[in-house]
Amino acid sequence: MVSEFLASEFLASQSLGAVVLLPLAAAALCVLAPRAERSVGLVGVLVSAGLSIPIVAAVSSGQTLQLVLGGFDAPLGIHLRADGLSVVFLVLTHAVGVVVSGYAAASATTPRGLWALWLGCLAGLNAVFVSGDLFNTYVGLELVGLTAVALVALGGRSAWRPGLRYLFVAVLGSLLFLIGVGVIVSATGTLDIEQAAGVFAAEEDLAPAAVTALALITVGLCLKLALVPMHAWLVAAHAAAPSAVSPLLSGLVIKAALFVVLRCWLYLTGADLAGSSGATTLVWVLGGLGAAAVIGGSVMALRQTALKPLVAYSTVAQVGYWFLAFPLLLDPDAAEGAFAGIVALALGHGVAKVGLFLAAGYLKDTFGTDEIEALRGAGHHHPLVVMSIGLVGVGLIGLPISLGFTGKWQVATAAVEAGQWWILAVLVAGTLLAAGYLVRVIAPLLMEEFLGHETPPETRNFRAPTGLAVLTLGVLTIVTGFGGVWINELLEVNAPW
Structure with a gap:
């Protein structure tokens, strides 16, 4: 009875x-009530998480949800939609x-103002995921981007320059996205995604306009x-952000842009551009940049001496995996598997990278530094946190029993079906490099401390519940x-083929 109520179309919509x-x-x-911001x-x-449950239940039963706001149909009205x-x-x-x-509620280092910005960011993320038209998708992306920049700036003076660079990149990306949307509107006469797709x-003669719009939108969102090579801002911003912010930026904020890329x-x-030379060229460029990101980001992660920059470069590498598979999306035999793989990699990265950033923030807040050598022996005093790093490492490397492996x-498999063996080579190389930089993190934590190195007494105990949050992600x-x-079954709801 309860499950039927949660899955009811009215409640879910x-x-x-x-x-x-x-x-x-x-x-x-x-x-309005800053003293109660943590509780609120x-x-x-x-x-918000509770409100998402009826949506998940309804779509899991095979429904594609829709809500027409104000009673006005598209293209004039605002449609909210949710599919797999x-x-x-x-x-x-x-x-x-x-x-x-x-973690943020329990941490003593959480800066004031974080909660209002994080809730604004959450609203923007939700808006992006349920928007049925391109304009409200743009509004959601802007809300996510502006709140994310402000969250970075909460890191203090050292974070202001990375935050400002992030702002410039976000604005430029939004401008390109908006121009692409303008091309779509001029060609189709509507902002509604389903109507524009129809x-x-x-009309086959609109293919050049579609490719032009996709190119503008894709470049804007890739910013x-x-x-790679549009990645320099990320490392500085994610490394400089507060401990509770870096996980949100890496695990969630960049996923909004990926979602819109896949949607477009x-x-x-x-589905209508499989024979277009322009679209084919674009996906191969994206595939090449993805390969460069996997290898280059992993090599740069290996060279880092501080934990948070290493994790940030790892994100650059993980983004590369998503675009490495893009050449397969226009292959009818491989598209479905490639799409499912990209989504699984993104979801696995979201969970594992948040856990790794939380662990890095926990250690930095505890020891006052994230220099890897200065954290030598931390596993003797915080074994559960180091164990959590090992668990999330399983996902980032892509070992069995993780979504990283599934993706x-x-x-x-899709690459084999399409005969693209070079993708397999990049996957293997990226996996080995990921194992290398994660071992570089874990090994010093498990070793004996330097002679004469004195660990502050307050760092010797596992600090719950912040430490439990790290363990939960592991x-x-x-x-x-x-x-x-279950994920594959969900993706079949309103699948694009």
Whole structure:
């Protein structure tokens, strides 16, 4: 009875609007009542997570949800929609968001103002995932980007320059995205994604406009995603952000841009561009940049001496995996597997990278530094945190019983079907390099301390519940590996083929 109520279309469709508006209201309340921001913020995140449950339940039963705001149909009205792709990213956002919020609520180093900005960011993420039109997708991306920049700036003076660079990149990316949207509107006469897709499918002479729009949108979003060579801003911003912010930036914020890229390529125009030379050239450029990111980002991670920059370069490498598979999306025999692999890699990265950034922040807050050599022997005093790093490492390397392994296997299988053996070579090389830089992190933590190195007494104990939040993400990295079948079934709801 309860499951039927949660899966009811009315409750689920109404939750589409509430999951966007409630975090915004909670953010405003945090500004009006700063003394209660921690309690209000934590409750707001939990309620938002609760509102996502009916959406997940309904879509899991095979429904594609839709809510028409104000009673006005597209193209004039605002449509909110949720399908399988929307739901998997909503689940990631709220699962990770709840754990990080618990860490922030328990941490003594959480800066003031974080909760209002984080709730605004959460509202933007939810808006991106359930928007049915390109304009409100743009509004959601802007909300995510601006709040993310402000969250970076909470790191203090040292974070202002990286935050400003992040702002310039975000604005430029948004400008290119908006120009691409303008091309789509001029060609189709609508902002609604489903309506525009129908126009592109019916009129073959619009293919050049579709490719032009995709190129503009993809470049703009790749700036936000930090795809090589547009990645320099990410390392500085993620490393300089507060301990509770870096996980959100890496695990969730860049996923909004990836979601829109996938939505535009596969649901808006991609299925109709398989024979387009322009689209083919674009996906091969993206595949080449993805390969460069996997190898280059991993090599740079190996060269780092501080933990947070190493984790940030690891994110650059992980972004490369998503685009490495893009040449397969226009191959009818390999597209479905490549799409599922990209999504699995993104979800696995979201959980594991949040756990690794939380562990890095925990150690930095505890020892006052994130220099790897200065953390030598930390595992003797904080074994559960170091064990958590090992668990999330399983996901980032892509070992069995993790979504990272599931995603790499699906991409590898699709590459074999398409005869693209070079993708397999990059996957293997990236996996070995990831093992190398993660061993570089873990090995010093497990070794004996330097002679004469005195660890402050307050660092010798496991600090719950912040340490438990780190451990939770480590466990989730392994547990989510058993959800591959469920994710594939969800992606079949309103699949683009």
